Amino acid sequence: MGTAILGAICGMLGSFAVLRKQSLLGDAISHAALPGIAIAFLITGVKDSNLLLLGALISGLIGTFWIRGITQKTHLKSDTALGLTLSLFFGFGMLLLTFIQKQPNASQAGLDTYLFGQAATLLEKDVWLIAIVAGIALLIVFVFWKEFKILLFDPEYTKTLGFNTRFIDILITTFIVITIVLGLQTVGVILMSAMLLAPAAAARQWTNSLGIMVLLAAIFGAFSGVVGTGISTIEGNLSTGPVIVLVAASIVLFSFIFSPNRGLLFREIRFRKNRNNIKMQKTLAFMYGIAKTHENISHPHAIKILNGFQGFSKKSLQELVDLNYVKISGQQWSMTQEGFNTAANLYDQQITNLHE
């Protein structure tokens, strides 16, 4: 249940991250959260998930501001800033984690589940927290839909219309950070960003409408959450994060191949079909050129003379016969009236097509 809501909310907000080309921001934030978890544990000495997540939230936010600061104040590009912050925070977090594990305190066990996530550690109150945050995020997205959309598409133009773009920006980023932090317990620090990006990337393949994309991403996210958690519980103590991410990745793979408009499979089919069509038309045009020289257009000619022409193949000849443009008897072909007319119009048609 918790992972379903989490998956849905990740998919929804992940769509925004993908469209803003901030895909890696999620990765940086989740890695940056690790030292927060460790420090929160060191200070309090207890493994209360709310306190740990609060620590994660704080260090995640600090990481985000660092990235912004680095990109604004130095010449470094944002990918460099992301990479730097990510590895620095994660390295520091791992250091603290190993330090904690060397301590004789027994309650430290299980802190490393935050690396890859463990849905079984979710308590009922954690699920409630996720549900409440998801509800608020949903409401915000609904209320500020128009503002989100225009900011994602054209931020500078949005500014000239008098919208406070910084406010909208902070609103989106804050919710992305909160969602990431909530997801740490189930999916883990390392794979959290995939949870944001995979459903969104898959959804983009199926639609050209932002609304449907966000909705689809939410559904894909929820599905991955449920199935992933299911598999990891049935198979015993598998880490939940990797399983969920693998499920989400399969959806992405499926979408890349099979989606009707952008998918590889249909694109290839369309491509082949177009090529065959053009080949056939070229063959017809070539025949037209020969047939035109005779008074009787149905005068038979040897198939052999077509061989020298590029684009001619047995297949395209057969297609022309199927369309009743050409007749074949033995080694000879002749053009039908229909084929002749079609060929005569072909050139004109192509010109008009270009101008449409």
Added chain:
Amino acid sequence: METKYAITVDDLTVAYNYKPVLWDIDLAIPEGVLMCIVGPNGAGKSTLIKSILGIIKPIAGTVSIFGKPYEKQRSLVAYVPQKGSVDWDFPTTALDVVMMGTYGSLGWIKRPRQKQKKAALEALEKVGMLPFKNRQISQLSGGQQQRIFLARALVQNASIYFMDEPFQGVDATTEKAIINILKELRKAGKTVVVVHHDLQTVPEYFDWVTFLNVKKIATGPVKDIFNDDNLTKTYGINYKVSVQE
């Protein structure tokens, strides 16, 4: 009679990092002109427009629109950004993009309704893009995308239009269509400011010109100041244009 200025810029200075991009720009653009800004690459043409529109924060200087600060006059100003400034693979339709032009007058939270849709359809009609209204924007040609941007600005029904290189990468037909719309805007008393690259067409398209190269070189009516002297000062090489009668 005192001329009414649509846009006045005083002492505008903009710098990225250390290098000044615009230096002490003073401009007064009269209402109802069709003006182009010309200058070499890196002269700060786009930056000038963007700082007038508040997208870039200047180091110094003020901008006023019809005598009042720009912030209070936003609804009178429309902007057509460079086509390349957005990702055209964004999941949305042509009509949807044009509808964005109505968002400013709608304000926060309120959704566009029938009235806004009607205005957007009219704008699409004006730029000849009505048949493409439900087309996904990545499936439009460069010229069509430019027309969509223009339609989005037209929907705003502003008094002043800023356009950043609207003729870049469009074919001759689209260029003609766009310039006709600009001339119609001028006829309706609107002020239009265009960042322009093709010096040959300046006398034919525009009646006002500003030469810019970090500093303002000259500004005024095309017939008075569009000459070899100013072009040479702006572009730094000996420039010859033949202005046809």
